[in-house]
Amino acid sequence: MKIRQINCKTALSPSKLPGIDYSLNPYRGCEHSCAYCYAPNVLKINREIWGDFVDVKVNIPFILSRELKMKKRGVVGISTVTDPYQPVEKKFKITRYCLEQLLKHDFPINIQTKSSIVNRDIDLISKFSNAEVMVSIATLNDNERQLLEPYSSSIEERLDILRSYSNAGVRVSVFFGPIYPTIKNEEITEILKIFTDCGVSEIMIDKFHFRTGVIESIKSALTKNPDLLEIFLKNIFKTDKFHSEFRKNIKGFTRKNKIKIVDAF
Numbered sequence: 001m002k003i004r005q006i007n008c009k010t011a012l013s014p015s016k017l018p019g020i021d022y023s024l025n026p027y028r029g030c031e032h033s034c035a036y037c038y039a040p041n042v043l044k045i046n047r048e049i050w051g052d053f054v055d056v057k058v059n060i061p062f063i064l065s066r067e068l069k070m071k072k073r074g075v076v077g078i079s080t081v082t083d084p085y086q087p088v089e090k091k092f093k094i095t096r097y098c099l100e101q102l103l104k105h106d107f108p109i110n111i112q113t114k115s116s117i118v119n120r121d122i123d124l125i126s127k128f129s130n131a132e133v134m135v136s137i138a139t140l141n142d143n144e145r146q147l148l149e150p151y152s153s154s155i156e157e158r159l160d161i162l163r164s165y166s167n168a169g170v171r172v173s174v175f176f177g178p179i180y181p182t183i184k185n186e187e188i189t190e191i192l193k194i195f196t197d198c199g200v201s202e203i204m205i206d207k208f209h210f211r212t213g214v215i216e217s218i219k220s221a222l223t224k225n226p227d228l229l230e231i232f233l234k235n236i237f238k239t240d241k242f243h244s245e246f247r248k249n250i251k252g253f254t255r256k257n258k259i260k261i262v263d264a265f
Contacts, residue, residue, distance in 0.1 A: 001031060002053040003088060011064035011098075012071060018262075020110060021074025023081075024064070026094040028055035031086045032114065035148045035221035036178055039081045041211035051151075054088050061097035068105045075108040075130075085115035087151070099124045112136060112175060114149065116157040119164055132171045134204070135161050139180035140191060144228060148221050159198055166199025177206025177264060181235035181242045182228065188253050196259055205250065206264035207243035208236055 012022040030039065033051025040050040078084045084095040099121060102109055108130035111118065118125075118133065125131050135158045139145055142155045153161075162172045174195055183191070195203060208214070215237060222229040235242040247263070254261045 008057040020077035025079040032152045038211040047213040085113045085117040116153040136175040162198035173202040178208040202260040
């Protein structure tokens with residue numbers, strides 16, 4: 001892993017994501033190296049090197065401090081094209097330093113992560129008057145998770161994030177996506193129960209987005225499990241039928257549960 005310390009010119013960028021006014025990305029690149037990630041397509045970075053480097057924006061807390069004095073108050077999404085709590089955050093604490101600046105002005109924050117490192121900052125995040133921690137979970141099968149998200153936190157660790165923040169009075173939600181095509185309709189009720197038991201009241205669902213190179217990346221990661229590869233080939237590579245049916249079914253189930261389902265895009 002090549003770690004580079006760089007300087008940035010801006011901290012907050014306008015966001016077109018629903019419910020998010022600004023995006024804040026303390027890092028460029030991501031150690032989690034998820035096979036389905038389309039961030040390299042968005043950032044125009046060669047997929048071959050994605051997961052091999054992280055640029056640490058060492059001056060971004062100072063830039064953010066300056067910008068917050070001039071920006072109109074709005075929801076800050078942390079992060080949108082990288083995980084703010086990837087392993088390098090343990091050493092550099094750039095995300096934590098940014099949170100300290102945001103707390104001074106009490107800007108609303110929406111954190112999206114799949115890393116248990118976020119639990120370290122519960123002392124800060126619980127002090128915001130408006131904060132949400134959204135945990136990315138694409139499957140509850142940790143063996144499958146390890147194939148496509150090899151360097152991310154386990155599913156149980158992610159569920160623990162939800163429990164910890166919910167118990168601390170912080171709003172929690174799940175980014176349920178990209179939904180693995182191995183999930184069966186009869187499992188939806190149990191999945192929703194697990195999420196609600198963790199304090200979740202809203203789930204955002206998403207499908208796989210096959211930008212250039214993504215399918216090839218997933219196929220390569222699944223070569224160790226031919227049966228799983230076959231399920232992906234059948235259910236999502238050749239048709240969008242799985243997601244459309246799952247979306248209809250999960251929304252049907254939620255009518256009986258006190259939980260809100262929204263589409264990611």
